[in-house]
Amino acid sequence: MTGARLTELGRDEALKLLGSVELGRIVFTEHALPAIRPVNHIVDDEDVIIRSHTGAALTSSVDTVVAYEADDIDPRTHTGWSVIITGIARKVTDEAAIARYERALQPWVDRSMDQVLRIHAEFVTGFTLTGGPRG
Amino acid sequence: MTGARLTELGRDEALKLLGSVELGRIVFTEHALPAIRPVNHIVDDEDVIIRSHTGAALTSSVDTVVAYEADDIDPRTHTGWSVIITGIARKVTDEAAIARYERALQPWVDRSMDQVLRIHAEFVTGFTLTGGPRG
Numbered sequence: 503m504t505g506a507r508l509t510e511l512g513r514d515e516a517l518k519l520l521g522s523v524e525l526g527r528i529v530f531t532e533h534a535l536p537a538i539r540p541v542n543h544i545v546d547d548e549d550v551i552i553r554s555h556t557g558a559a560l561t562s563s564v565d566t567v568v569a570y571e572a573d574d575i576d577p578r579t580h581t582g583w584s585v586i587i588t589g590i591a592r593k594v595t596d597e598a599a600i601a602r603y604e605r606a607l608q609p610w611v612d613r614s615m616d617q618v619l620r621i622h623a624e625f626v627t628g629f630t631l632t633g634g635p636r637g
Numbered sequence: 638m639t640g641a642r643l644t645e646l647g648r649d650e651a652l653k654l655l656g657s658v659e660l661g662r663i664v665f666t667e668h669a670l671p672a673i674r675p676v677n678h679i680v681d682d683e684d685v686i687i688r689s690h691t692g693a694a695l696t697s698s699v700d701t702v703v704a705y706e707a708d709d710i711d712p713r714t715h716t717g718w719s720v721i722i723t724g725i726a727r728k729v730t731d732e733a734a735i736a737r738y739e740r741a742l743q744p745w746v747d748r749s750m751d752q753v754l755r756i757h758a759e760f761v762t763g764f765t766l767t768g769g770p771r772g
Contacts (some may be wrong), residue, residue: 505747520646524712529664529671536664536704569671577659580745584675610715611766612640622698631746 506580506634516628519572520544525570525610530563536617542587542610543570544603548623551586551594551603553615561617563591568620580634582584589624593617597633641715641769651720651763654707656680661707663687663756665698665726677737677745678705683758685722686729686738688750696752699725705756715769724759728752749769 511519520526524542531537539560545551552568554560566592575582594600602619646654655661659677666672674695678687685705689695703726710717729735738753 505744506745508748525708525710527662527706527708529673530665533703535723537663538664538665538704538706539674540706540708540710550725566728568668569673571662571673571675573675575660575675575745586673588670595696597698608708609640610769613643617718634745 507565509630509632511583511628511630513548513587513626516626517545517548517587518624519574519583519628520550520585520587522636523572523574525550526550528560528563528591529569529571530560532559532562538624541606542607543572544607545621546603550621550623551607551619552619553609554617555608555613555615556617560619564593564619566591575631581631583606583628583630585626585628587621587623589622591619591621594620641766644765644767646720646763648761649758650674651761652683652722652758654709654718654763655685655720655722658707658709661685661705662745663695663698664696664704664706665701667694667697668681672726677742678707679742681696681738685756685758687754687756688739688742688744689752690748690750691752695754696740698752699728701726703756710766712735716766717753718763718765720763721762722756722758724757726754731753
């Protein structure tokens with residue numbers, strides 16, 4: 503075998519990597535089926551913050567357990583990392599917090615976003631891939 | 638608003654984009670919780686083919702409905718695409734097919750993979766993001 507080596511990441515290291523990128527994917531259940539949407543995020547302490555709009559499918563994720571994943575894996579060298587957090591998605595209701603997050607987190611998509619969601623990282627898992635075939 | 642424009646993709650176009658990359662993410666349910674794992678894939682006609690090993694978490698996805706997502710979104714220009722298929726994950730049992738897929742699909746991770754899984758694209762959704770702020 504010539505594949506890359508998989509090494510588990512600690513919680514702090516994993517959250518730091520998650521905060522180093524802007525794009526991730528929220529994983530939730532929609533009509534009892536697994537669903538996923540790419541979305542941009544910021545990490546605030548141990549929470550992932552995303553924005554959404556009322557009509558979005560991922561609104562069904564509010565107050566349920568979701569996963570949030572980001573990765574940066576080079577398709578040429580097969581090296582990089584992946585981080586997954588799991589926790590309950592909550593609507594942010596504090597007006598000052600909403601205003602702060604709306605300033606810090608601009609949606610990438612041309613659509614008005616009227617909700618800010620916070621996913622507290624209850625569980626954090628992550629790994630690095632090193633020493634791939636061309637790593 | 639200065640975000641990118643979201644345009645829905647047709648089924649054929651979406652499957653073609655999915656086949657143009659090697660890395661995606663399988664989304665499934667593990668102990669009643671949403672789970673996701675990055676994995677490399679190939680697309681064979683309307684099926685996504687991945688490899689796994691018996692001990693992997695995603696073995697619990699066999700014979701259940703899963704989602705599979707890939708995307709290529711530029712964090713600078715906010716342009717790119719995302720494709721999601723949904724279908725049942727089945728273990729490939731035909732010996733000739735297993736041998737063919739094992740040749741075509743080398744695992745990126747240094748771990749022996751003893752299962753080939755096929756996800757038929759029952760539903761396909763996808764979008765492109767164009768004309769972002771720096772697109």
